[in-house]
Amino acid sequence: MNRHPMTKEGADKLKEELRRLKQEERPRIAEAIAEAREHGDLKENAEYHAAREQQGMIEARIRQIEGILSNAQIIDVTQLNANGKVVFGATVHLLNLDTDEEVVYKIVGDEEADLAHGKISVSSPIARALIGKEEGDEVTVEAPGGNIDYEIVKVEYI
Template identity: 55%
Template sequence: MVEKVPMTQPGYTKLVEELRFRQQTERQRIIEAISEARAHGDLSENAEYHAAKEAQSHNEGRIGELEDYVGRAEIIDPSKLSGDSIKFGATVKLVDEDTEAEKVYQIVGDQEADVKLGRISISSPIARALIGKAVGDSVEVVAPGGSKAYEILEIRWG
């Protein structure tokens, strides 16, 4: 059985756009760079050729990853979700119990996480600690930077 990869529609769209770019634009650019480098003669000491081949390998590897993610995508629309406990797609307002600083995070798929935008991965330590919890609950998050305690102030959908 194929394990589905949860993601939001914007996250899915971004992956499809990157896949299309890598297949149609980047692949062609790299092929042209390899052809141009080949024209310079001896390939054994041709740095341009080796760099282009390495770029090709990286691009093809990423295409494979993207095809896998897109093929296993399970698109979840947070606006259609509801409930009193935290799950994928929830936007959660927390207060740090030590500093009183408030933070807002949306729990999203691994490929669309961007902590600077307040989007945390479903598999991150903080998201794993929040799943299943409700407003008023306190959670202890054990992260690489140490342990933090948060109180859940609000859960929003969509």
């Protein structure tokens, strides 16, 4: 069984979602199903079928989260002694050498990646190019639209 890296922050977020699904959503759906059953004929009871469908989606998400967490290798970047190197979980400030635009990315596990929030997957081309480099290094990232040259301005472990 392969273990997948995940930040402590990402694991905590999934654990909270799992808690909410099990302790809040499950009982709410069970109550909705019981209430819909009281309305009589289940064949033509749209409320019952909607609640059962929602129950199935919640149970599927619970199984998915449990699977992700059981295969996760949780890494707390604040406990690493990386000495300025870009490692999994690091937050990296980059300067695009062509446009002088600065971007900030946090390198996270595949399940946590969210580009809109600056979180990139450790298996993405940019993360693979950055891993092992240090502040001040220049990195060329092979992107679908062509190569992009960055300078690593700052590496944080937060």
